[in-house]
Amino acid sequence: MVGGAQTHRLADGGLIDRSVPLSFRFDGKTLLGFQGDTLASALVANGVKLVGRSFKYHRPRGILTAGSEEPNALVELRSGARREPNTKATTAELYDGLEAASQNRWPSLRHDFLSVNQLFAPIFVAGFYYKTFM
Structure with a gap:
């Protein structure tokens, strides 16, 4: 099995086909999913909790919902000329x-340089700039 055991996946049930394993990469790490998975469901099954950072303050973002209403799990698919930014992981079919x-991270997701902005989180609550200037 590529990427190790899927410790966060149920043994049976769901709408995936466990007889068709699929290999994919997230941030350079090879992981395993199954036919019928979305990128988000495969990431959750592999125990990936952090999938991005917020644009302005680089606060950690994980998968919040299971559908197209997902506000957090925005990822970049493919690379080079076929690069597709801001794709919702919950709507991207795994292949x-x-x-x-x-x-929104540099140099890596886990060790983002601009996550130092979190030190000022008590001052910069969500929407503070709207409230300040009203």
């Missing part, structure tokens, strides 16, 4: 060889 990357 063999899919390459996905997290967004």
Whole structure:
């Protein structure tokens, strides 16, 4: 099995076909999913909780919903000329060889340089700039 055991996946049930394993990459790490998975469901099954960072303050973002209303799990699919940014992981169908990357981080998702902005989180609550200037 590529990427190790899927410790966060139920043993049976659901709408996936467990007889068709698919290999994909997220931030350079090879993981395993199944036919019928979305990128989000395969990431959750592999125990991936952090999928990106917020644009302005680089706060950590994970998968919040299971459908098209997902506000957090925005990823970049493919690379080069076929690069597709700001794709919702919950609507991206998994296929063999899919390459996905997290967004709004440098140099890596786990060790983002601009996550230092979190030190000022008590001052910059959500929407503070709207409330300040009203």
